[in-house]
Amino acid sequence: MGQRLRISRRDFVRAGAAVAAATTFPLPAFAQSSPRVVVIGGGFGGASCARSLKQIEPKLQVMLVEQSKTFIACPFSNNVIAGLRAIEKQQFGYDKVATAGVTVATQAATAVDATKRTVGLADGTSLAYDRLVLSPGVDLRFDALQGYDEAAAQKMPHAWKAGEQTLLLQRQLEAMDDGGLVVIAAPANPYRCPPGPYERASLIAYYLKTRKPRSKLLILDAKDAFSKQRLFQNAWKELYPGMVEWVSLSQGGKVNAVDAATNTLITDFGNHTAQVANVIPPQRAGRIAEIAGAADKTGWCAIDPVTFESKGAPNVHVIGDACIAGGMPKSAFSANAQAKACAQAVVTLLSGGSPASPKLINTCYSLAAPDYGISVAGVYAPKNGLLADVEGAGGVSPLDVPRDFRAREAEYAQSWFATITAEVFG
Numbered sequence: 001m002g003q004r005l006r007i008s009r010r011d012f013v014r015a016g017a018a019v020a021a022a023t024t025f026p027l028p029a030f031a032q033s034s035p036r037v038v039v040i041g042g043g044f045g046g047a048s049c050a051r052s053l054k055q056i057e058p059k060l061q062v063m064l065v066e067q068s069k070t071f072i073a074c075p076f077s078n079n080v081i082a083g084l085r086a087i088e089k090q091q092f093g094y095d096k097v098a099t100a101g102v103t104v105a106t107q108a109a110t111a112v113d114a115t116k117r118t119v120g121l122a123d124g125t126s127l128a129y130d131r132l133v134l135s136p137g138v139d140l141r142f143d144a145l146q147g148y149d150e151a152a153a154q155k156m157p158h159a160w161k162a163g164e165q166t167l168l169l170q171r172q173l174e175a176m177d178d179g180g181l182v183v184i185a186a187p188a189n190p191y192r193c194p195p196g197p198y199e200r201a202s203l204i205a206y207y208l209k210t211r212k213p214r215s216k217l218l219i220l221d222a223k224d225a226f227s228k229q230r231l232f233q234n235a236w237k238e239l240y241p242g243m244v245e246w247v248s249l250s251q252g253g254k255v256n257a258v259d260a261a262t263n264t265l266i267t268d269f270g271n272h273t274a275q276v277a278n279v280i281p282p283q284r285a286g287r288i289a290e291i292a293g294a295a296d297k298t299g300w301c302a303i304d305p306v307t308f309e310s311k312g313a314p315n316v317h318v319i320g321d322a323c324i325a326g327g328m329p330k331s332a333f334s335a336n337a338q339a340k341a342c343a344q345a346v347v348t349l350l351s352g353g354s355p356a357s358p359k360l361i362n363t364c365y366s367l368a369a370p371d372y373g374i375s376v377a378g379v380y381a382p383k384n385g386l387l388a389d390v391e392g393a394g395g396v397s398p399l400d401v402p403r404d405f406r407a408r409e410a411e412y413a414q415s416w417f418a419t420i421t422a423e424v425f426g
């Protein structure tokens, strides 16, 4: 395993160099003096892309359309739920994005006309574009789980978009008596942040162990395997013996329906009534992707893996959670990497060139406890129309290492969050 990690680091350096090379192309000569690019969604993908576009080609007119004044980041929001972090540390504004030369419109985009190349905003105004980038993140599918709608989410929070829902789940845990049952319902793939439900289970278990040690945590899962599974399961045995139980799909873990009135989760194998129920429902690309004609029948957006251009809507590019990125997981790290590659491709296309094939990197850190970090890393490149795993690159944290190794990975996770949020919003 140690050797596998050494190989991965070499490959990362190589891949990193490839990305760096991709950003050193000669500046384009535009036919038109300053083409307009509109970016919808000011999260990890969209805000990164808007800034990169301006950085690569300052002559571009770049407009970022984001519905909220303040972005609330999901990474580290599990710490907020476990009472380990203030929500304020998750909040970011757009002042620095504007200082970087991007025009920020605090508006919801409500319409896209891919033929006329216009975006309609909630205030009735319309923006013309030469190329459009969508990074709207996910919408929760309130039609996918019987009994789980927006009203039910006020009782059984998903907390899969950070903000009020995060705080609701935190307050419910705080109000729960010692000896209560917490249930997390985890969805089938694909969904935002594959290791997220298991990091959440770990940090809630940490909270229970330290504050309500007679309580139990049950994970009802719609799948038979999950990201960093052995690492998580070993950590649960070591840190929270007897407290965390994972029920896989084949053991009857899939939640088919919920009853919010009684906090009950219903599976084929029986019902579970929870004191605190965290229901993470299936998801799809943010609604504007469907409006733009970029989402397919899966609810996600098929793209060209070199340019991120939508297969359904010409001149529209989709990045981040909303796109079908093959082997690349739906993470903030991925969204940021895709944003930079997409920005380069958009500038090249606007100047009449052919974008180079990118190499992209993702690393997902998770915390099994505040001082216990684990990670999975990968390198991805276009292959057969998708972003495929580069074989032999990447890997997961080693299984048998002393605790100080885990403590260092927990510190890397903190540094990663500080670095990416400074790059995107700072």
Ligand SMILES: Cc1cc2nc3c(=O)[nH]c(=O)nc-3n(C[C@H](O)[C@H](O)[C@H](O)COP(=O)(O)OP(=O)(O)OC[C@H]3O[C@@H](n4cnc5c(N)ncnc54)[C@H](O)[C@@H]3O)c2cc1C
Binding pocket: 040, 041, 042, 043, 044, 045, 046, 065, 066, 067, 068, 071, 073, 074, 075, 076, 077, 078, 107, 108, 109, 110, 135, 136, 137, 138, 159, 160, 161, 192, 193, 196, 286, 287, 288, 319, 320, 321, 322, 330, 331, 332, 333, 334, 335, 363, 364, 365, 366
């Ligand atoms: C609990 C949890 C933990 C996580 N931990 C990690 C982690 O440790 N590491 C990691 O890499 N990733 C993590 N993630 C995943 C990460 O949050 C997402 O993958 C990432 O935010 C995706 O970026 P995005 O740009 O696609 O979407 P987002 O960051 O969600 O941004 C989308 C933006 O678009 C805006 N928007 C949507 N529609 C419109 C519209 N019509 N008009 C205007 N604005 C619009 C939204 O307001 C939002 O600001 C975690 C996720 C969760 C839920």
